[in-house]
Amino acid sequence: MFDLVVIVRVPEPDDVAPVADALARMRPLCLAEDGCVSWEAYQSEADPARFVLVERWASREHWEAHDAGEAIQGIYxxxxxxxVEREVHPSAPVRRRDR
Structure with missing residues (x-):
């Protein structure tokens, strides 16, 4: 599995609604791509100009192929x-380590 967390900040208040709409339109396109296990976009209730994308791909190669898809090329x-300003974080779940 390849997990990715993207933290997005929208600096201009007038851009928040268009970004939210675009992220919502991306979701079904991403989920239809080969290797996409899950794809969610969250908007902060405390700061509506902040979004967090949580993606899970079958492999890093699937995620890299995602760059050529309609969600990225046509919307993102x-x-x-x-x-936006963004931080991209390939990530791994935190697991308890046995002693």
Whole structure:
């Protein structure tokens, strides 16, 4: 599995609603891609200009192939990326280590 967490901040208040809409439109496209196990976008209730994307892919290769898909090419790059600041974090679940 390849897990990814993306933290997004929208600096301009007028861009928050368009970014939220674009993320909602991305979800079904991402879920339909080969290797997408789950894809969720969350908007902070405390700070509506902050979003967290939590993605799980079957492999890093599947995630890398996702860059060529409609969600990224048709929505993320033209509609979201110009409006946001982001942090991309390949991540792993925290597990208890036995002593």
């Amino acid at each position: 790059l033209p509609e979201i990326l110009p409006r």
